[in-house]
Amino acid sequence: MDLKARCARCGKRLKKGGVSYRLRAELISRFDGYIQDKGKDLDETLEKIESDVAGMSEEELEKQVYQKIEYIVCPSCRDEIERFLDTEGKS
Numbered sequence: 131m132d133l134k135a136r137c138a139r140c141g142k143r144l145k146k147g148g149v150s151y152r153l154r155a156e157l158i159s160r161f162d163g164y165i166q167d168k169g170k171d172l173d174e175t176l177e178k179i180e181s182d183v184a185g186m187s188e189e190e191l192e193k194q195v196y197q198k199i200e201y202i203v204c205p206s207c208r209d210e211i212e213r214f215l216d217t218e219g220k221s
């Protein structure tokens with residue numbers, strides 16, 4: 131482990147031999163089968179998609195479809211992330 135490892139979230143230095151957490155997440159584009167521009171012809175829809183992605187780099191486009199995240203975080207950030215991800219009880 132890197133001696134100068136820091137928490138990716140708060141920047142706190144992680145002590146060697148101390149407790150830290152590896153956070154791994156994947157964001158994957160989800161397609162529900164619904165195409166918004168119904169009624170418009172396919173050419174028009176494709177044109178819109180083309181203009182939406184124009185100016186984006188290949189890297190950015192890939193991120194839109196699939197993004198893998200891996201962070202090392204300290205225990206207090208771990209707790210906060212856990213709270214953030216806990217959607218139970220919310221509607």
Ligand SMILES: [Zn+2]
Pocket residue numbers: 137138139140141142203204205206207208
């Ligand atoms: Zn932290």
